[in-house]
Amino acid sequence: MSASPAPSALSVAGLRAALEPAASVLVPDDDGYETARAVEPGGIDHRPAAIVRPADTAGVARAVRFAHDAGAEVSVRAGGHSVFGLGRSTGALTIDLRGLDALDLDVATRTAWAGGGMTAGAYSTAAGTRGLATPFGDTGGVGIGGITLGGGVGLLARSRGMTIDSLLGAEVVTADGDVLQVDAEQHPDLFWALRGGGGNFGVVTRFRYALGEVSDVVGGVLLLPATPASVAGLVAAAESAPRELTVILMVMTAPPMPMIPAEWHGRLVVMANLCWSGSPAAADAALAPVRDVAAEAGGAIFDGVHAGPYAGLLEGGPQGGSVVATGRTFFTDGVDEAAAAHLLAELEATDAMMRAVQLRVLGGAVADVPRDETAYAHREAAVLGNVAALAPTAEAAAGYTPWVSALAERLRGGHDGLYANFALDGGPDTARAAYPGATWDRLAAVKRTYDPDNVFRGNVNVLPA
Structure with a gap:
C-alpha cells in the first residue's frame, strides 16, 4: 500500500508537462490555489500538493495515471461541499471535477x-x-x-x-x-x-x-416548538405516513432568521422539512397528522409548506467561512418521548454556538431494496440520525466531539451502523460500521481488483483484501 507523499514528492514540472493544456494545474504558490483548495462550509485546512482541473475524462485519466506512477494519493473534489473535508488531503494530488458538469x-x-x-x-x-x-x-x-x-x-x-x-x-x-x-x-x-x-x-x-x-410537489419547512411529544410525534407521524411523504427533522436552536419571530431566536425548535410527491389532491390528508402534532405543541411558529417544483425545496448548502463542524451519524429504530426528552436536555446543556440533531425518517422505497443488492447495507433502518455541533475553530469543535458521540450513542439504540456520507472521518472503525460483515468483505475484494495500492483513500476507506 502506498504511503501519502510529502508535498514535494510530486514533480510540478512533470505534472504540468504531462497534463497541460488538457487540464490546469495549481500548486501552493499559484494565484487561485487558496480559493481552489477551500472546502465549504469552511475551517478545513488540507493542503494538496497540486490541484488539477481536467477539461474531460481523458484529462482525468492522465492525472490519475501520473499520480499512480508517482506513488501519490489521489483525492477527488466533486461538485459540492464536504463538511469534514474528505475531498481534500494534504500532500495529495486533488482532481477537481467541477468543470465536468454537462x-x-x-x-x-x-x-x-x-x-x-x-x-x-x-x-x-x-x-x-x-x-x-x-x-x-x-x-x-x-x-x-x-x-x-x-x-x-x-x-x-x-x-x-x-x-x-x-x-x-x-x-x-x-x-x-x-x-x-x-x-x-x-x-x-x-x-x-x-x-x-x-x-x-x-x-x-x-x-x-x-x-x-415528478410534477409539482407539496413541501417546505414547518417550524414548531420542540418538546418530547412534538419530536417523538413527528417521527411517528412520518413513519406511518404514506410513502409519498418524506420528512426530515432538524431539532435545533432557532437561528435569527427573518421568518422566525424574535421571541423564538435561540430557543429549541423542530424544523420539519416536508415533501409530498403524491397526488396534490391528497396532500392535505397526508400532511394532517404532521399538522396535528404542530397544533398539539401550541401551533406552528412558521408554516412554509406550499406547492411548487421539487427543485425549489433543495436548499443552497453550507456557507463559506470559518465555522467548523463535528458530528456523528447513527441509525435507530425510532425516537420515543424518553429519547426525545434526553435529546432536548442535551441540546440545552451544551454551550456550542450551534447544535442540532437531524432525523431522517426512512422506510418506503428505501426498504424495498434487499440489503445485499447495493453496498449501502442499512436498508432495514427506520431512522437515519446525525448529531452535530459547530464552533469557530477546529480545536473548539473537537472539544464538543465527546458530547456529540455520547448523544448519538444514546439515540442509536441497537444499531451499530453509520451512513458513510455523514461520517466524521474515514478511519477503519468508521469504515467497518458503514460497511458491516459481508458487505466489507465484498468491497475489499472489489478494491483489490480496481485499486490494490489504495490510491483512492481520501474517503471512508476500504482496504484492499
Missing part, C-alpha cells in the same frame, strides 16, 4: 448522463423543466458525485428510493488510469460497489441515472 437528458428513455462535477440543484432544476427528477438529498449545493457514491438519502427517499437506486451506469477512471463503462452487465462487481461504497474505486466522471415523473 447534462444530457433523454426524455424519451427517461435517462440522463450527468458530469461528475455537477450539483444536485443544477441537475434537478434542469430535469424539473421536463417534469422529471432523480432523487438526491435536501441540499442543492451538494455534488452529485459524493451523494451518489455514498448512497443518497433525501426528500424523495421514501417515494423514489435512494440516489443509488436510480443509478444505471457510470464512466469510471480506475487507479491505473483506465476508463471503464460500468453498469449491471459491464463490470457488475464495480457497479455494485459504486452504489454506496464511496470514492474507493476510482474517479466517476459521468453518471447515468433513471428519471421519474
